[in-house]
Structure formats: C-alpha cells, structure tokens
Amino acid sequence: MAKTKKHAWSFENIGGSTRVKITTGADIANLDQLDPKMWTVLSCPSTGLEIDEKSLKYIDTDNDGRIRVNDIVSTAKWMTAALNDADLLLKGDDKISLNALNQEDATGKKLYNSAKQILANLGKEGDTISIADTADTAAIFAKTAFNGDGIITELSTADLDEKAAIAAAIASVGSVTDRSGDKGLNAELVEKFYQALADYTAWKAAEVEAPYGADTDKAIEAYNALDAKVKDYFVRARLASFAPESAAKLDVQSALIETISADNLTGKTEEIAAYPIARVTDKAELPLDASINPAWADKFKTLIAIIQPKEKAFTAESWAAIGAAFAAYSGWKGAKKGAEVEALGLEAINKFIADDKKQALLNLIAQDNTLKEEAESIEMVGKFLYIYRDFYRLLRNFVTFHDFYNKDKKVGAIFQSGRLIIDQRECRLCMKVADMGKHNTMAAASGMYLVYCDCTSPLKAAKQTIVATVTVGDIGDLFVGKNAIYYDNEGGVWDAVITKIIDNPISIGQAFWSPYRRMSTVVENLINKSAADKDAAMMKDMTAKINEAPKAAPTAEGKPASSAFDIAKFAGIFAALGMALGMIGSAIAGIFDSLIKLSLLQLVGVFVGIMLIISGPAMVLAWMKLRRRNIAPLLNANGWAINAASKISIPFGETLTDIAKYPKLKLKDPYAKKGLPTWKKGLITLAALIVVVGALWLGNLLAWAKLPSPLPRFHKTEAVEVVETVEATSETVEVTDSIL
Numbered sequence: 129m130a131k132t133k134k135h136a137w138s139f140e141n142i143g144g145s146t147r148v149k150i151t152t153g154a155d156i157a158n159l160d161q162l163d164p165k166m167w168t169v170l171s172c173p174s175t176g177l178e179i180d181e182k183s184l185k186y187i188d189t190d191n192d193g194r195i196r197v198n199d200i201v202s203t204a205k206w207m208t209a210a211l212n213d214a215d216l217l218l219k220g221d222d223k224i225s226l227n228a229l230n231q232e233d234a235t236g237k238k239l240y241n242s243a244k245q246i247l248a249n250l251g252k253e254g255d256t257i258s259i260a261d262t263a264d265t266a267a268i269f270a271k272t273a274f275n276g277d278g279i280i281t282e283l284s285t286a287d288l289d290e291k292a293a294i295a296a297a298i299a300s301v302g303s304v305t306d307r308s309g310d311k312g313l314n315a316e317l318v319e320k321f322y323q324a325l326a327d328y329t330a331w332k333a334a335e336v337e338a339p340y341g342a343d344t345d346k347a348i349e350a351y352n353a354l355d356a357k358v359k360d361y362f363v364r365a366r367l368a369s370f371a372p373e374s375a376a377k378l379d380v381q382s383a384l385i386e387t388i389s390a391d392n393l394t395g396k397t398e399e400i401a402a403y404p405i406a407r408v409t410d411k412a413e414l415p416l417d418a419s420i421n422p423a424w425a426d427k428f429k430t431l432i433a434i435i436q437p438k439e440k441a442f443t444a445e446s447w448a449a450i451g452a453a454f455a456a457y458s459g460w461k462g463a464k465k466g467a468e469v470e471a472l473g474l475e476a477i478n479k480f481i482a483d484d485k486k487q488a489l490l491n492l493i494a495q496d497n498t499l500k501e502e503a504e505s506i507e508m509v510g511k512f513l514y515i516y517r518d519f520y521r522l523l524r525n526f527v528t529f530h531d532f533y534n535k536d537k538k539v540g541a542i543f544q545s546g547r548l549i550i551d552q553r554e555c556r557l558c559m560k561v562a563d564m565g566k567h568n569t570m571a572a573a574s575g576m577y578l579v580y581c582d583c584t585s586p587l588k589a590a591k592q593t594i595v596a597t598v599t600v601g602d603i604g605d606l607f608v609g610k611n612a613i614y615y616d617n618e619g620g621v622w623d624a625v626i627t628k629i630i631d632n633p634i635s636i637g638q639a640f641w642s643p644y645r646r647m648s649t650v651v652e653n654l655i656n657k658s659a660a661d662k663d664a665a666m667m668k669d670m671t672a673k674i675n676e677a678p679k680a681a682p683t684a685e686g687k688p689a690s691s692a693f694d695i696a697k698f699a700g701i702f703a704a705l706g707m708a709l710g711m712i713g714s715a716i717a718g719i720f721d722s723l724i725k726l727s728l729l730q731l732v733g734v735f736v737g738i739m740l741i742i743s744g745p746a747m748v749l750a751w752m753k754l755r756r757r758n759i760a761p762l763l764n765a766n767g768w769a770i771n772a773a774s775k776i777s778i779p780f781g782e783t784l785t786d787i788a789k790y791p792k793l794k795l796k797d798p799y800a801k802k803g804l805p806t807w808k809k810g811l812i813t814l815a816a817l818i819v820v821v822g823a824l825w826l827g828n829l830l831a832w833a834k835l836p837s838p839l840p841r842f843h844k845t846e847a848v849e850v851v852e853t854v855e856a857t858s859e860t861v862e863v864t865d866s867i868l
Contacts, residue, residue, distance in 0.1 A: 144773050147529070153217055157204065169525070170197060172526065177543060183522075187203045207512070210230055212229070222259045243257045257513070259517065262513060269503075279306045279313065293489060296480060297489075299471075299472075300468045322484075325469055326466070331460075365411060369411070375408060378408045407419065544558060546617050547615045548594070554786040556786070561593040561594060561766070570764055574760075576598075576599070578598075579598060594614060599782065611623070632757075756775070
C-alpha cells in the first residue's frame with residue numbers, strides 16, 4: 129500500500145514555546161496530520177469571544193458549546209475540499225467568486241448551484257456572493273412559490289379557491305412562519321382546519337332548540353349561579369320544619385352582620401354572599417317576591433324575568449324541573465366542536481366543505497418538501513461564507529497564538545475584549561470574566577498585576593465583569609473603588625469600577641521601590657495610629673479634669689489648692705532627655721566618623737550596598753515572577769484548555785500597556801507656589817551650609833582638616849603612670865605625673 133505523504137510543517141518560537149506556523153492553505157488542509165500535542169489550544173467556548181458567534185456555531189459540529197480539535201479538523205477538510213484554492217481562506221473575505229468553488233467536489237457543486245439560485249432570487253447579476261446576500265433569508269425566498277420548508281402561503285398557488293382556503297385556515301387555526309417570512313400552513317394545520325369544519329357542521333346538525341330563545345344562555349348562566357344557594361335554602365327550610373327551635377339559627381345571624389356593619393360593605397360581598405339567599409322559614413318554598421340576599425338579587429331577578437314562572441314560589445321540585453328543561457340544550461352546547469371555525473359563518477363553512485381543497489393543499493405542501501435539499505443547500509452557502517471569513521482567524525488563536533503575539537497593536541486575540549483607560553494608562557489585554565469563582569482560584573498563578581472591574585453602560589441593561597492586566601508603570605494610584613472607562617471592541621463605552629486587585633510585580637523598577645513604599649505605608653499607619661491614640665488619650669484626660677474641677681477642695685483663703693512645682697522631678701526629666709540626645713548624637717557622630725574615613729568610591733559602594741540589601745530581595749522575586757508571567761491561568765479560568773505555555777516577557781508586556789507620553793515643554797503653572805527672591809535663597813543656603821559645617825565641626829568630623837571639636841567629650845585625657853626613683857635619705861618616692 130502506498131504511504132500517505134506527510135505534510136512538511138514550519139515552526140516558530142514565540143511566547144516561550146515552539147509553535148507550528150499556519151501560513152498556507154495546504155497547512156489548513158493537512159491539520160489532521162498535526163499532532164494534537166503541538167496545538168496551543170485543545171478546546172475553547174463557542175460563545176463570549178471576539179469573533180462572530182454564528183461562525184463558531186457552524187464550526188461547533190456537535191453543538192456542545194465548545195470548539196475542539198476534531199471540530200477544527202473536520203471543518204478544515206470540508207472547507208478546503210469545496211475550494212479550488214485553499215489559500216483563499218487566508219484572506220478572511222466576507223465574499224467569494226463562484227468560480228472559486230470546486231465543482232468537482234459534491235459539496236462545492238451544491239454550493240455553486242445554491243449560490244447561483246440565491247443571486248437569481250435576489251435579482252442580482254455577477255458571480256460574486258457575500259454574507260450580506262445570504263443574511264436576509266426572507267428576501268431570498270420572497271418571490272418563490274416553494275422553498276423546501278414544508279409550508280405553503282397564498283403565494284404557493286394561483287387557484288383562488290385554494291388561496292381562500294389557506295387564508296381562512298390561517299385565520300381560524302393559526303399559522304407557522306414560512307422561510308419567506310409570511311404566515312403559512314403546514315400539513316398538520318391543514319388537517320386541523322378541515323377537521324374543525326367537519327366537526328362544526330356535525331354539531332350544528334344536532335342542534336337542540338333553545339327553551340327560551342335568544343335569552344336561554346343568559347337564563348342558564350343565572351340558574352347555574354343560583355342553583356347551590358337555592359338548594360341550600362330548601363335544606364334549611366326542611367330542617368327548620370323538622371326542628372322549629374333551630375329556625376333562628378338557620379336564618380341570617382344578626383351577630384355576623386354586626387361584625388361587618390362598621391366597615392364599608394361594598395368590600396364585603398363575599399361575606400354577604402355566604403348568608404342564606406332568603407330569610408329561612410319552616411316552609412320549603414321560596415316566594416318569588418321574597419327579599420333576596422343583595423349578593424344574589426340581580427341573578428334571581430334575571431332568571432324570573434326570562435322564564436316567567438306561573439307559580440308564586442319555587443319549590444324544590446319546580447326548581448329541579450327548570451334545571452331539567454335546560455339539560456338537553458346545555459348538553460348540546462357542552463358538546464360543541466369546531467369552535468375555531470365558527471367565526472367564518474355557517475355558509476362559508478359549508479362552502480369550504482363543498483369545495484374540499486384539503487388534498488390540493490396537502491399536494492402543494494408535498495411539492496414544497498421536494499425542494500427541501502435545495503433550500504438547505506441555500507442555507508449551507510451562508511454557513512460556508514461565515515466560516516470562509518473567520519476560520520483562519522480562529523486558527524491563529526487556536527492552533528497558534530499568532531494574533532496575541534502580533535506586533536501590530538491593531539491586531540488582537542479573540543479573547544481580548546477591549547481597552548481599559550485608567551491612571552493615565554491604556555490596558556489592551558482585557559478579558560471578559562465568565563466565572564469569577566474560577567478566577568479567584570486560578571488568576572494569581574498568572575504572575576500578572578490584575579485589575580478586576582464591574583462595567584455598566586446606560587445604553588445596555590446587562591452588566592459585565594472584565595479583568596485587565598497592568599504591565600507598565602507604577603501602582604500608587606490603583607485601588608479598589610477607583611473609576612475608569614472601558615471601551616469594548618464594538619466601540620461601546622462602559623463605566624468601570626475596580627472591584628478586586630491581584631498584586632504581582634509590574635516591572636523590576638517598580639519592585640525596586642516597593643519595599644520603601646511598604647515601609648512608608650507602615651510608618652504612615654503607625655504615625656496615624658499613634659496620633660489618633662494620643663488625641664484620644666488627651667481628650668479623655670481633659671474630659672476627666674473638666675469633670676473633676678468642680679470637686680476640687682478650696683483652700684483656707686477660698687481658693688483651690690495648687691500643686692507644688694516638683695523641680696527634682698523635672699530635673700530628672702531634663703537629665704534623661706539630655707542623656708538620650710547625647711546617645712543619639714554619639715551614634716550619629718560615630719556613623720559620620722566612620723563614613724568620613726571612607727573614600728568617595730567607598731561611600732558610593734556603601735550606599736549602593738544598603739539599597740541592594742533593602743530592594744534586592746524584592747527585585748530578585750520580581751525578576752523571577754516576571755519570567756513566569758503566563759496568560760494560560762486566565763484563559764483556563766474562562767473555560768479554555770491551554771496546551772502550551774503562553775508567557776508574557778518583559779519586552780512583550782511593555783506592548784500590552786500604553787502610558788500617556790507628553791512632549792517636552794516648558795510650561796508655567798499659574799497656580800504654582802511663588803518662589804523666594806534669589807538673595808533670600810542665597811542666605812538660606814548659606815545658613816544651611818553653616819549649620820551643616822557647624823554640626824560636622826561639633827561632631828569632630830572635621831578633625832582631619834585640623835578643625836577639632838571644642839566639645840570636651842572629644843578631648844579625654846589618658847592617665848599614664850610614670851615612676852621616677854629619687855634617692856633621698858634612703859627613701860624611694862613614686863611620683864605620678866599626668867601627661868596628655
């Protein structure tokens with residue numbers, strides 16, 4: 129067996145990984161030969177991306193809401209087989225010449241014929257078809273009698289009786305929408321219409337005479353409403369006859385009326401309707417002229433007026449007889465069928481039955497169904513054109529991440545949703561957040577400084593959450609609650625508010641100053657806390673003294689006793705302060721004394737060393753994190769299956785965030801604080817120099833220049849013991865002399 133020739137792939141190194149390059153139609157046609165392990169993405173959602181969702185839906189061949197490798201491969205095979213030149217897919221056009229379709233391929237032939245039909249239906253000349261031509265399905269089928277959807281309209285026939293039957297059926301039993309956009313009938317509705325015609329005529333043929341003519345229905349409605357209350361009345365009357373002592377309790381209870389008498393009785397209809405229909409006696413009859421419960425009086429009068437009974441009172445038997453008189457008529461009314469067509473009128477109904485166009489309409493539907501394949505082929509042209517336009521772009525974001533790493537800032541990946549303007553920066557790497565819970569878990573692993581924002585627009589009801597990466601600048605003015613503006617890729621403007629920040633290094637320079645910023649924040653917080661504590665303590669002390677003042681005991685002269693000034697106490701305080709200042713001065717002097725002995729190069733080295741000790745760890749940590757910055761965790765949080773590392777290097781990161789850059793100008797601030805005159809600045813500078821030199825002199829730091837400090841502490845004497853032996857009268861005398 130002949131071996132299949134393997135396709136020769138080309139590769140590039142980008143984003144920290146080796147990736148295959150998709151640059152020719154042959155590359156697309158042979159994607160089935162590309163090892164899935166070499167694909168940058170294994171799957172992604174088919175919604176929420178910056179690409180037409182219709183295109184993604186067509187590519188999602190199994191309609192599971194995700195684009196996978198097999199979806200891409202099968203689509204690539206289908207598209208390249210239908211084209212004479214697969215390189216045309218690289219253009220991303222929304223139109224195509226019919227001559228570019230491969231008529232030797234079955235799919236290509238169908239597309240060609242269907243595209244021709246579309247252009248003919250639209251009345252267009254030429255051999256180029258576009259997405260716009262296929263978008264308006266109603267326009268394509270507007271002038272066609274049959275379009276393969278199994279639905280007929282009045283345009284489907286020239287027969288006037290058939291047109292009339294279609295219109296009557298639509299008006300009676302409803303309609304479905306034809307591909308042309310018009311209302312029409314399918315086989316089910318045709319069957320329903322003619323069945324309703326037959327049912328209605330059969331029901332009308334069995335019509336029962338109404339016992340009270342046109343008022344019969346009104347009489348039946350009143351009788352049915354009163355039936356339960358009247359029967360209740362007869363039961364109460366028979367019970368009162370059986371037990372006369374219970375008659376009062378079976379009648380209307382005045383106590384019940386008293387409970388509602390203070391209220392607005394117009395709102396008490398239900399309570400009143402619950403009372404007996406008339407005053408209960410021991411006679412089992414309901415006089416026609418009896419006082420009827422106000423809630424039932426109108427119904428009772430209506431019934432009496434229609435049936436006009438000969439008796440002066442209803443009995444249980446006569447009341448039941450009235451119901452029996454209604455029974456046959458009510459049964460016929462209840463068995464009514466074909467009510468859907470009643471509005472047509474009996475004459476029109478009989479005509480439709482006599483004409484019997486049912487089979488003719490079903491034949492029209494069958495004829496329309498014969499064009500089903502052709503109509504679906506017309507829809508297939510639209511599918512082809514959407515994929516033709518967007519497929520290569522999807523490949524550049526699926527097989528590779530070429531669009532994301534493109535140097536052209538106008539080209540963005542399909543997951544880049546817009547731009548966030550904040551703190552004089554434009555963050556171009558913004559993504560929609562599909563699941564905040566997953567982002568809370570995964571986003572920190574990206575190693576990037578992330579800003580989450582809730583975005584709202586007065587023009588759109590929906591709110592969206594985005595995440596923006598900050599890759600340039602400082603973070604001093606970024607905080608939760610800060611407002612910004614977000615521009616989506618469609619040009620929409622959204623008000624954005626920071627809701628969460630994930631703090632990671634932005635740059636090594638920013639990391640250099642981060643320890644000092646943190647120390648400054650700590651010191652500021654300590655100072656604020658200390659000041660607040662001291663203020664609270666002072667206020668508490670002052671309040672206590674004010675409250676205690678009236679209680680102070682007066683002296684013999686009638687004046688409050690004043691506390692004696694304890695000079696010893698204050699002397700001790702001053703001594704302690706002096707000792708502390710002396711120790712601080714000695715420490716500073718010691719530092720200066722050590723530094724002054726160093727050369728200029730050594731001083732610079734000491735300064736740099738101190739800075740590195742403080743900032744070095746932060747810079748090393750930042751360097752390590754910046755090397756590991758990766759967009760994969762963010763995409764994983766949004767449902768992508770990323771198969772290759774997609775790092776954001778320092779140079780690439782600088783392209784993802786733009787900082788405002790102003791031209792070099794010498795501008796004067798009209799509200800700037802006015803400076804001092806030159807002579808005053810000179811005096812202040814001279815005074816400062818004198819103070820500095822004096823401090824150095826007093827600290828004995830100018831001794832090297834033969835300017836020793838006058839302070840005694842820098843001129844300590846050292847006792848040197850010298851022994852002289854003097855011979856005098858056999859006695860040795862030791863003399864101790866002091867020398868400097």
